[in-house]
Amino acid sequence: MSEQRPRTNAERQAAYRERKRNSEQAEDVTGVTPEGEDVTFKRPATLRGLMASARAGTIELTEREEEQIRRHFGYAASEKRTYLEREQAARRMVEVTVDASGTVTRFTVDGVPVEEPVGPAGLSLVAFPNQTPGDLTPTEEERVKLG
Numbered sequence: 203m204s205e206q207r208p209r210t211n212a213e214r215q216a217a218y219r220e221r222k223r224n225s226e227q228a229e230d231v232t233g234v235t236p237e238g239e240d241v242t243f244k245r246p247a248t249l250r251g252l253m254a255s256a257r258a259g260t261i262e263l264t265e266r267e268e269e270q271i272r273r274h275f276g277y278a279a280s281e282k283r284t285y286l287e288r289e290q291a292a293r294r295m296v297e298v299t300v301d302a303s304g305t306v307t308r309f310t311v312d313g314v315p316v317e318e319p320v321g322p323a324g325l326s327l328v329a330f331p332n333q334t335p336g337d338l339t340p341t342e343e344e345r346v347k348l349g
Contacts, residue, residue, distance in 0.1 A: 249274055256285055 209217075245261060246252050249271055257263045263271070263285060271285050283291075305317045339347065 253285060257289065 246255050252263060252267055254272065256263050268284055272281055308318050309315055309316050
């Protein structure tokens with residue numbers, strides 16, 4: 203028989219993490235696949251992959267995956283909507299915003315009128331207006347002050 207030395211904290215933690223990882227992997231096993239279902243299909247391993255597959259309708263997110271997504275994006279503990287419900291709400295908001303917006307006419311440097319989309323409440327989506335040559339040229343009065 204070999205004598206066992208006392209385990210260090212690091213060894214105990216490593217053993218605990220290994221047991222935890224094994225139990226999580228065991229939970230992920232789905233069991234028997236229904237007839238006709240592709241046996242080689244593998245669930246995405248990343249949150250982005252899970253979300254894309256859920257949007258495409260190829261998988262249904264588990265409660266655990268929903269919770270991981272909520273935690274990743276910083277949702278409050280009281281948030282109970284599923285990922286797809288939140289996506290639908292966001293899509294409805296965008297549709298309402300796009301429908302309410304219109305266009306305004308602005309003129310390029312050459313004087314050509316351009317239809318420009320505007321956001322909610324008629325806010326222009328262009329950050330800065332066009333400057334024409336000479337806009338920043340000082341006047342005679344300003345030149346005298348400058349010396």
